[in-house]
Amino acid sequence: MLCPESPKYILITKGRVKDAEKVLNWLRGTLDVKDEMTEMNAEFESQKATAGTGLREMWTDPSLKSPLIIAVMMQLAQQLSGINDVMFFSTAIFEDAGLSTITSQYATLGMGVMNVLMTFVSMVLIEKAGRKTLQLVGLSGMLFVVILLTVFLAIKDMAPWIPYISIVLVIAFVVAFATGPGSIPWFLVTELFNQSARPLATSISVRVNWTANFFVGIGFLPLAQLLGPCVFVIFAVLLIVFICFTVNRVPETKNKTIEEISAMFKPPSDLPSL
Missing domain, CATH: 1.10.286 (GTP Cyclohydrolase I; Chain A, domain 1)
Structure with a gap:
């Protein structure tokens, strides 16, 4: 109300x-x-x-298809980065690293607290830095952390202090996620489309996001049992793909009007002559 x-x-x-x-x-x-x-x-x-926008127009109109692909890829980047596996199974990850159950639970609590705190930091950053910049910083940070996490999980038995490094790395992973990929995909989907296409584009993005979430959620534990610490290599490869896509295909939308953003995706023949 x-x-x-x-x-x-x-x-x-x-x-x-x-x-x-x-x-x-x-x-x-x-x-x-x-x-x-x-x-x-x-x-x-x-x-x-402009006529109403339907699914057919989304996939046939170049000025809508390109931003839709970007919106969908950013939603996939959010979910396939591995963040929800870390969130869902953090206690199991810490226990696999060699920590006790109690220590693992406290580490999970600390990770959750950091996630909340970084949400407020992200609110400040989003208006000071560009959307594309924050997305790249977040994805790159997650890639760096996930590589280190794979290494330290593989050598966890070499020294008693190594398992505690996993706590720091998982929290750093959450920090990097909250910096960009946690919020940027939701900003982009509303900024890339005009009012006639925005509701449908948002609906498609949400469906993609939660579908990816579902498959990542049910697939992580079987893959972890099969691959061990190397399961995070999958996320490293996906993060590299999403970083390359962001660099080459995602425009900066900060401080741009919807007309300026829409003009980026119009075919050259549709642009007004000077």
């Missing part, structure tokens, strides 16, 4: 300008929303001549 509709939905989908401005005033806590209303109105005008 306390949540208003999205101002963009009210304006672009329903066409109620005054109501959209009223809700925007409430959300921002100020009457000075002229610039934002101007941007929303520009999107509204550009959408008037």
Whole structure:
């Protein structure tokens, strides 16, 4: 009862300008929303001549297909990075590293606390650094940590202090995840699409995210039993793939309007001549 509709939905989908401005005033806590209303109105005008977006248009329109692929790949990067295996099975990972059950449980608790704290840090970083930059920093950090984790799990019996390194590495893995891949995919899917395509694109992204989550969740323990510490090599390879994709295909959306972002994906023949 306390949540208003999205101002963009009210304006672009329903066409109620005054109501959209009223809700925007409430959300921002100020009457000075002229610039934002101007941007929303520009999107509204550009959408008037556009037909509704369906699944067919998503896969046949180049200006929609490319951002959809990016959105889907970022959701896969989030889940196939191995973060939920670390979250779901952290206690088992610590025990396999040679820690006692009690120590493993405390380590899992510490990991959860760090995940919460990094959520607040991410809120600050997201508006100071670019989306693409944070995604690359997070994925690269996870890759570095997962390689070290594989090594230290393989040599866990060589010294009594080595298992405790796994605690530090798992917490570092969570920190790297929260820096970028934990939140950036959700920002991108809303910033890459205009109002007519955004709901469908978001729905597809969510479905991909949770489908990947399901398969990673049921597949990790059997793979860990089969491969041992080398199971994390799979995530290392996937992280390399996602880093390369991000470098080459993901645009920076920070401080760009929806018109500027959409223009990045339009075929050259559709761009206005100078």
